Amino acid sequence: MSTGAFIGHVAQAVGVNVQTVRYYERLGLLPRPERTAAGYRIYAPETTARLRFIKRAQALGFSLEEIREILRVEYEGRSPCECVQRLLEEKLERVEREMAALRRFRRELRKTLARSQKLPRLPHSASAICPIIEIQPSPHKKKRKGGEKR
Amino acid sequence: MSTGAFIGHVAQAVGVNVQTVRYYERLGLLPRPERTAAGYRIYAPETTARLRFIKRAQALGFSLEEIREILRVEYEGRSPCECVQRLLEEKLERVEREMAALRRFRRELRKTLARSQKLPRLPHSASAICPIIEIQPSPHKKKRKGGEKR
DNA sequence: CTAAACCCTATAGCCAACTACAGAGTCAAG
DNA sequence: CTTGACTCTGTAGTTGGCTATAGGGTTTAG
Numbered sequence: 001m002s003t004g005a006f007i008g009h010v011a012q013a014v015g016v017n018v019q020t021v022r023y024y025e026r027l028g029l030l031p032r033p034e035r036t037a038a039g040y041r042i043y044a045p046e047t048t049a050r051l052r053f054i055k056r057a058q059a060l061g062f063s064l065e066e067i068r069e070i071l072r073v074e075y076e077g078r079s080p081c082e083c084v085q086r087l088l089e090e091k092l093e094r095v096e097r098e099m100a101a102l103r104r105f106r107r108e109l110r111k112t113l114a115r116s117q118k119l120p121r122l123p124h125s126a127s128a129i130c131p132i133i134e135i136q137p138s139p140h141k142k143k144r145k146g147g148e149k150r
Numbered sequence: 151m152s153t154g155a156f157i158g159h160v161a162q163a164v165g166v167n168v169q170t171v172r173y174y175e176r177l178g179l180l181p182r183p184e185r186t187a188a189g190y191r192i193y194a195p196e197t198t199a200r201l202r203f204i205k206r207a208q209a210l211g212f213s214l215e216e217i218r219e220i221l222r223v224e225y226e227g228r229s230p231c232e233c234v235q236r237l238l239e240e241k242l243e244r245v246e247r248e249m250a251a252l253r254r255f256r257r258e259l260r261k262t263l264a265r266s267q268k269l270p271r272l273p274h275s276a277s278a279i280c281p282i283i284e285i286q287p288s289p290h291k292k293k294r295k296g297g298e299k300r
Numbered sequence: 301c302t303a304a305a306c307c308c309t310a311t312a313g314c315c316a317a318c319t320a321c322a323g324a325g326t327c328a329a330g
Numbered sequence: 331c332t333t334g335a336c337t338c339t340g341t342a343g344t345t346g347g348c349t350a351t352a353g354g355g356t357t358t359a360g
Contacts, residue, residue, distance in 0.1 A: 006306080006307075007306095007307075008305095008306065017349070018307085019348075019349060020347085020348065022308095022309095023348065027347095036356095038307075038355075038356055038357085039356090040306090040307055040308075040357095060258065060262065060283065063346075063347090064346075064347070065346090081266065084266065085263065088262060088266065091259060092256065092263065095252060095255060096256070099249065099252050099253070102249050102252065105211060106245050106246070108210065109211070109238060109241060109242045112238060113238045113239065113242065116231060116234065116238065117235070156337075157336095157337075158335090167318080168336095169318075169319060169320080170319085172338095172339095173317075173319090186326095188325075188337080189325085189326090189339095190336090191338090208317095213317090214317070215316090301360100302360095303358100303360095304358090304359090305356100305358085306355105306357070307356065308353100308354080308356095309352100309353095309354085310353095311350100311351085311352085312350080312352100313348105313349080313350070313351090314347100314348085315345105315347105315348105316345095317344100317345100318343105318344085318345105319343075320341100320343070320344090321340100321343090322340090322342100323338100323340100324338075325336105325337075325338070325339105326336080326337070326338090327335090327336075327337095328334100328335090328336100329332105329334095329335105330331100
């Protein structure tokens with residue numbers, strides 16, 4: 001109906017950066033929009049909805065990769081619901097695992113902290129770098145947060 | 151006592167890559183070792199202990215930045231215990247916050263999943279991309295996992 | 301007519317913690 | 331004397347999700 005909006009307009013409407021919109025397009029999350037004679041992108045009103053969809057899916061913990069998968073299914077005309085449901089289940093499992101790891105980690109932290117509080121405050125030991133960490137029993141499974149592959 | 155080992159030896163002993171050892175040296179986590187006439191690094195036996203210390207601290211959730219801080223304190227001759235203890239407390243707080251976020255996220259996931267299971271399996275709706283995600287009430291606080299700054 | 305406020309592409313940078321590669325030198329065994 | 335396993339430096343690539351910058355073109359208000 002309406003004439004469509006430029007990129008800054010939709011970006012502001014959804015609360016993202018213009019570069020982000022272009023980035024999503026490059027990743028295949030948004031279809032290539034029509035252009036003016038000067039090459040400006042013209043967005044249909046659905047685009048804001050699609051962007052909000054992406055943001056909501058992100059907020060639910062989906063990666064852009066997963067979101068693209070959902071949208072690809074959608075573009076093929078099938079309902080993405082089964083696909084989304086499967087992803088949701090996987091995600092839930094991952095969250096459970098992560099929480100378990102976090103609980104282990106917290107227990108470890110608390111033990112270490114408790115030990116450190118009743119450790120003698122020695123000025124400096126030549127052999128050990130730090131008794132608190134030194135005594136650590138077995139390095140339990142690493143947390144894999146920042147990004148680490150081995 | 152013994153003559154010291156080359157980089158591949160210590161790397162294998164600790165189970166890390168040789169590049170990683172050099173990387174740690176570049177970051178200032180390891181002191182510059184002596185060299186042979188040919189320029190090969192010669193590591194004192196303490197180096198493996200130091201590397202294991204780094205790995206253990208990482209397993210406890212410290213970043214390399216934090217570990218360097220600990221080691222810097224240690225190099226200055228002070229005991230790093232107070233410093234470590236402070237870092238441990240901070241870390242514990244962060245873990246608590248993260249677990250709370252994860253619990254919220256899990257609740258959200260479960261709600262969404264439950265709703266999706268009693269949603270009509272419509273073939274394809276033109277207006278909505280996916281009813282499961284579409285209906286999402288309010289995009290709760292994002293998880294900040296991969297890295298995101300806004 | 302000009303200045304601001306848009307838009308375009310292409311490229312590079314950010315974060316952490318590596319990992320890989322190129323091109324060269326070294327060292328011991330056979 | 332050659333082969334292969336090691337080492338060196340320096341640089342660039344990886345992951346994910348942006349963000350920034352350079353260097354230009356367009357549009358609109360005054």
